[in-house]
Amino acid sequence: MFKVNKLTDYATVVLIDIARTDTVRSSQRIAERTGIPMPTVAKLMKSLHRAGLVASTRGAGGGYSLCRPAKDISVADVIQAVEGPIALTACADTSDEECNIQKLCPVQGKWNRVNTAVRSALSEVTLADMVDEVATFGRKTFDAPAVVTPAVVTSAVVTEVR
């Protein structure tokens, strides 16, 4: 099945959660809010930080926060942060426009066209879209606390605090 990593799904959940109340929070806190195991959250946040999606502050009272507004973070960004470059085939590994063995390969860059198409498709949806959706959903349909569940995983639950 053609799908994204579980960690990518986690990442969207975490980021959406952060985006909704834009304050600094620790991995610990995130783990509690999302139900994702703490060590996994820690690992995840490292990736997101390295990719420049979240800012981190160290030391006591430190934690993570978005370093761009949610509307400037696309699904493609998240995928690339967690899984590395979007490259449907190994030949387009570097994620730029050149196939590395293009001169020899007869499929000759055709996969790149597909790659590009997919990448741009993934760039069209931003976190902000998802946040909005979550917000309106939470209020319109339920009076209950909004719940953020990774699409892939059923155990992760965000209990809306305050």
Add this chain to the structure above:
Amino acid sequence: MFKVNKLTDYATVVLIDIARTDTVRSSQRIAERTGIPMPTVAKLMKSLHRAGLVASTRGAGGGYSLCRPAKDISVADVIQAVEGPIALTACADTSDEECNIQKLCPVQGKWNRVNTAVRSALSEVTLADMVDEVATFGRKTFDAPAVVTPAVVTSAVVTEVR
């Protein structure tokens, strides 16, 4: 890394090869022409057949052939044939427009939008595109036999017979 299966890459190579000289050929023959191990080819062809991309004739002298013109077979078709439904997250498992737990999930179908975008992107490139590319490439650049190599794999080689 966000990528397609190796088998999917194989599949494109095999299909392109078949498309170029549209005759019936056995798995055995395909294996020889592509350099992909015979048992793997066999497995692959079964998937492609089940998905209705190739027609098979049994018995001695039997084999496979395309059952639609190459221009009506998209990359999306190939991926779906080999890997199953294109569903970036488990929630959209069935590959239709409905998320199965949409009523409960706050990300609420947003992944479907991404899914759809990706699917349509993958539908834009057809085998015919790739075949053309291969043909012109083979003639223009080399006088040597055209070689079809899966982008992912370096060992598979098609020796242009006749």
Add this chain to the structure above:
DNA sequence: AGTAAACAGGACCCAATTAGTCCCGATTGG
């Protein structure tokens, strides 16, 4: 009819990848 060439389906194993855990060093606020 008999035989050999092929496909169909599925069980199965091994390798590769991914998910998840843990530890230790570096920072920083109190």
Add this chain to the structure above:
DNA sequence: CCAATCGGGACTAATTGGGTCCTGTTTACT
């Protein structure tokens, strides 16, 4: 100085995917 917290990376467990094989069925050809 101490406690909280991030950063990097090593390591293990779980899952997936690649690849093989076996058994049965269909069909052409002699």
